[in-house]
Amino acid sequence: RALALGYHGTSHKNCKGVFRGVINACLVAWLNRQPATAGSPEHIMSGEDLANIGPVALMQDLVVASSLGVSSIERNGHHYFAGLSAFPDRVGEQVLESHGDLYHRSHNGWPTLSVRGGRVSLASLQQAPLGVGFELDVEQFVRSTEWRSDN
Numbered sequence: 001r002a003l004a005l006g007y008h009g010t011s012h013k014n015c016k017g018v019f020r021g022v023i024n025a026c027l028v029a030w031l032n033r034q035p036a037t038a039g040s041p042e043h044i045m046s047g048e049d050l051a052n053i054g055p056v057a058l059m060q061d062l063v064v065a066s067s068l069g070v071s072s073i074e075r076n077g078h079h080y081f082a083g084l085s086a087f088p089d090r091v092g093e094q095v096l097e098s099h100g101d102l103y104h105r106s107h108n109g110w111p112t113l114s115v116r117g118g119r120v121s122l123a124s125l126q127q128a129p130l131g132v133g134f135e136l137d138v139e140q141f142v143r144s145t146e147w148r149s150d151n
Contacts, residue, residue: 009044014061047073059131083112
């Protein structure tokens with residue numbers, strides 16, 4: 001629908017589904033192989049996810065976007081959250097051990113995203129299954145049936 005409205009591309013959002021991103025990347029590639037008309041710009045694929053954070057979702061999103069060839073991603077979630085401070089300490093340690101290039105310990109002690117010159121490193125993510133690289137022990141979290149706002 002966006003293309004019909006005059007947009008010249010689409011974006012990948014992991015929250016909308018990995019396969020939707022793959023389909024959109026295929027569509028953009030196909031459109032760019034069609035004969036160009038005068039003044040017709042190339043179609044692009046960008047990325048965005050405004051509140052995607054670790055310890056799993058961010059890594060998976062970055063790996064998928066990288067696999068799709070998306071190099072420009074609007075990512076603001078790290079501005080809205082205090083790094084991984086909401087997670088148990090062990091989770092933060094696992095993230096730092098597995099992804100010391102993507103996260104660093106903040107001056108407050110919790111892991112936070114390492115943004116350098118507007119970029120993040122994907123080196124450790126490319127060495128891990130779907131970007132995670134460690135087994136997350138979900139037993140350390142409060143079950144949804146037991147969760148209260150004062151937990």
